[in-house]
Amino acid sequence: MKTLELDLGERSYPIHIGAGLLARADLLTPHISGQRVAIVSNETVAPLYMQMCLTTLQAYAPLPIVLPDGEQYKTLEVLETVVTALLSEGLDRQTTLFALGGGVIGDITGFTAACYQRGVPFIQLPTTLLAQVDSSVGGKTGVNHRLGKNMIGAFYQPRCVIIDTDTLKTLPDRELSAGLAEVIKYGALQDHAFFAWLEDSIDKLLSRDTQALTFAIQRSCEIKAAIVSADEREAGIRALLNLGHTFAHAIEAGLGYGTWLHGEAVSAGIILAADLSHRLGWLPGTDVKRIETLLSRAQLPVRAPAAIEPERLLELMSVDKKVQGGRLRLVLLKGIGRALLTDEFDPALLTETLNQCRAQP
Amino acid sequence: MKTLELDLGERSYPIHIGAGLLARADLLTPHISGQRVAIVSNETVAPLYMQMCLTTLQAYAPLPIVLPDGEQYKTLEVLETVVTALLSEGLDRQTTLFALGGGVIGDITGFTAACYQRGVPFIQLPTTLLAQVDSSVGGKTGVNHRLGKNMIGAFYQPRCVIIDTDTLKTLPDRELSAGLAEVIKYGALQDHAFFAWLEDSIDKLLSRDTQALTFAIQRSCEIKAAIVSADEREAGIRALLNLGHTFAHAIEAGLGYGTWLHGEAVSAGIILAADLSHRLGWLPGTDVKRIETLLSRAQLPVRAPAAIEPERLLELMSVDKKVQGGRLRLVLLKGIGRALLTDEFDPALLTETLNQCRAQP
Numbered sequence: 001m002k003t004l005e006l007d008l009g010e011r012s013y014p015i016h017i018g019a020g021l022l023a024r025a026d027l028l029t030p031h032i033s034g035q036r037v038a039i040v041s042n043e044t045v046a047p048l049y050m051q052m053c054l055t056t057l058q059a060y061a062p063l064p065i066v067l068p069d070g071e072q073y074k075t076l077e078v079l080e081t082v083v084t085a086l087l088s089e090g091l092d093r094q095t096t097l098f099a100l101g102g103g104v105i106g107d108i109t110g111f112t113a114a115c116y117q118r119g120v121p122f123i124q125l126p127t128t129l130l131a132q133v134d135s136s137v138g139g140k141t142g143v144n145h146r147l148g149k150n151m152i153g154a155f156y157q158p159r160c161v162i163i164d165t166d167t168l169k170t171l172p173d174r175e176l177s178a179g180l181a182e183v184i185k186y187g188a189l190q191d192h193a194f195f196a197w198l199e200d201s202i203d204k205l206l207s208r209d210t211q212a213l214t215f216a217i218q219r220s221c222e223i224k225a226a227i228v229s230a231d232e233r234e235a236g237i238r239a240l241l242n243l244g245h246t247f248a249h250a251i252e253a254g255l256g257y258g259t260w261l262h263g264e265a266v267s268a269g270i271i272l273a274a275d276l277s278h279r280l281g282w283l284p285g286t287d288v289k290r291i292e293t294l295l296s297r298a299q300l301p302v303r304a305p306a307a308i309e310p311e312r313l314l315e316l317m318s319v320d321k322k323v324q325g326g327r328l329r330l331v332l333l334k335g336i337g338r339a340l341l342t343d344e345f346d347p348a349l350l351t352e353t354l355n356q357c358r359a360q361p
Numbered sequence: 362m363k364t365l366e367l368d369l370g371e372r373s374y375p376i377h378i379g380a381g382l383l384a385r386a387d388l389l390t391p392h393i394s395g396q397r398v399a400i401v402s403n404e405t406v407a408p409l410y411m412q413m414c415l416t417t418l419q420a421y422a423p424l425p426i427v428l429p430d431g432e433q434y435k436t437l438e439v440l441e442t443v444v445t446a447l448l449s450e451g452l453d454r455q456t457t458l459f460a461l462g463g464g465v466i467g468d469i470t471g472f473t474a475a476c477y478q479r480g481v482p483f484i485q486l487p488t489t490l491l492a493q494v495d496s497s498v499g500g501k502t503g504v505n506h507r508l509g510k511n512m513i514g515a516f517y518q519p520r521c522v523i524i525d526t527d528t529l530k531t532l533p534d535r536e537l538s539a540g541l542a543e544v545i546k547y548g549a550l551q552d553h554a555f556f557a558w559l560e561d562s563i564d565k566l567l568s569r570d571t572q573a574l575t576f577a578i579q580r581s582c583e584i585k586a587a588i589v590s591a592d593e594r595e596a597g598i599r600a601l602l603n604l605g606h607t608f609a610h611a612i613e614a615g616l617g618y619g620t621w622l623h624g625e626a627v628s629a630g631i632i633l634a635a636d637l638s639h640r641l642g643w644l645p646g647t648d649v650k651r652i653e654t655l656l657s658r659a660q661l662p663v664r665a666p667a668a669i670e671p672e673r674l675l676e677l678m679s680v681d682k683k684v685q686g687g688r689l690r691l692v693l694l695k696g697i698g699r700a701l702l703t704d705e706f707d708p709a710l711l712t713e714t715l716n717q718c719r720a721q722p
Contacts (some may be wrong), residue, residue: 111476119515
């Protein structure tokens with residue numbers, strides 16, 4: 001087992017990575033203060049891992065809460081059903097919530113923990129690659145609004161993150177690829193050596209080589225933990241983690257949440273960011289090609305969906321949380337491993353990108 | 362104008378109290394960082410004071426958002442409509458929200474600010490006595506769930522609180538009395554001299570004597586600010602501010618939100634707490650009588666409503682946020698001005714109180 005630390009002063013927490021960790025009560029109990037816990041999961045993950053977690057946590061009379069599966073259920077309405085379950089069971093302000101699942105479960109459970117009785121502790125048990133390398137770490141929680149992704153939420157840190165790499169054995173191929181989009185993102189935005197390692201290792205990763213996956217998770221979490229500890233509330237550098245995400249959120253909202261997986265939209269978003277960076281003269285065509293090739297090999301989309309008109313995509317991008325004073329700000333690239341946040345780009349070039357990098361209708 | 366400071370380190374903020382303050386742009390602008398603001402109010406208050414606030418804040422192209430009036434609208438659904446209004450107008454993460462109204466508006470606007478795009482600044486402009494002396498100060502925000510009051514929310518502090526005492530001129534008598542319930546609460550829980558002053562001054566307060574009201578607001582805010590700065594997240598002493606509130610929240614949920622005003626339920630709740638304290642041998646009968654007389658003179662209910670069975674009231678009390686490990690904890694009195702939080706009471710005596718202090722069916 002590897003353990004990283006996310007350093008946030010008195011709110012610091014460990015990230016444990018290894019095989020078989022969901023059975024390790026000794027890793028969980030030090031972070032539980034009350035007498036009861038609840039485990040929030042979804043209809044896909046619960047049949048696979050809920051029983052194991054109920055056993056591990058049996059000393060705390062765990063309440064299982066099973067939600068429907070999909071990004072389209074990351075809403076205030078579903079959050080309210082979780083609260084109903086907690087209140088109906090009489091679970092008090094000392095209850096610890098566990099998020100057992102992917103990014104949707106982590107985000108909605110974390111936000112529920114942030115606001116249930118004005119805040120209860122929570123612990124992340126991510127079971128998808130995407131959640132393990134990205135969404136479970138760093139305390140961004142929230143739900144979607146039909147006008148924009150993650151528009152209602154909180155910065156609220158978990159007490160710990162337990163990444164059981166065994167859960168990847170049951171992950172569908174499409175979800176594995178979606179997680180790789182975020183892994184590739186870390187290389188593209190700040191670690192050229194890691195990007196090169198990914199180019200060498202992509203086939204191993206796709207064939208679920210345990211050692212390769214564990215290293216990819218560990219390196220991703222290291223990069224994320226360092227950035228989050230430097231800028232928890234995204235006043236500056238943390239925004240770089242959103243490479244591709246302004247495009248991605250617009251794609252997800254435009255197609256309807258749950259049509260593309262988040263990681264698939266991120267893949268197309270990285271391509272759009274790279275293409276615009278190239279049009280601005282910042283990123284060599286060879287680097288754009290390397291990024292596209294790697295994402296393609298990971299079985300990910302490298303074009304925006306045909307179903308959304310470029311004008312509509314631009315409109316959806318304008319509600320992004322990074323918009324400031326009416327100006328759209330984007331994370332762009334000055335090289336593989338060198339991202340920056342900027343509003344200094346010609347809107348006409350952005351329009352070209354949106355038109356050129358769209359799949360054939 | 363009087364100014365108090367709520368001391369919370371770098372999140373400290375001023376509380377300004379005086380006449381005509383809603384017109385004072387100079388008090389507001391130092392706390393606004395972005396280019397736009399939104400003013401959230403309700404159908405009752407907006408016709409009276411929205412125009413004045415729009416004028417005061419005209420440099421920030423203020424967006425008015427008007428909600429229906431009443432505790433029954435303090436819900437996640439209504440919060441979502443506020444978010445829809447903000448997103449539709451393209452208001453970004455630098456937007457400052459203003460809460461113009463009573464406790465419901467303050468609570469729902471504050472919680473919206475806490476979670477809109479994971480947190481934007483907000484400012485309290487309380488227009489009811491209850492909001493001025495209690496709910497606008499201290500950062501408790503949230504919405505109700507049908508199973509319990511304020512069950513979904515956040516500790517989220519405003520940037521400042523502006524108490525314009527002129528707004529009390531338009532306050533209905535019933536709302537004035539409801540605010541006095543919280544004022545009397547402060548005397549009962551921790552300031553015997555203030556309680557005695559209230560006994561002397563209740564007629565002046567009811568006849569809206571400006572000087573008396575201003576002093577009552579100031580002293581209430583002083584008491585609350587001192588307690589909140591010592592215990593922001595209610596790990597200890599802050600719970601004492603909930604004198605009467607466990608009973609009150611159960612009454613409000615039981616009758617249906619909005620049937621009784623919150624302050625009316627608090628009045629009955631203080632009586633129930635005093636009666637139980639007396640049965641426990643902690644509070645002399647003469648003190649119970651003084652409290653009941655003062656609340657009665659303030660035109661407030663001094664019995665639990667006949668419409669709720671005592672058994673049902675007890676059941677509703679069991680979801681209170683102060684419940685810990687299945688045990689109900691209550692704020693009780695060992696004298697006027699001496700409150701304590703305890704779970705050491707005979708449940709049979711609580712049942713007696715609930716039966717004896719109920720209005721005749």
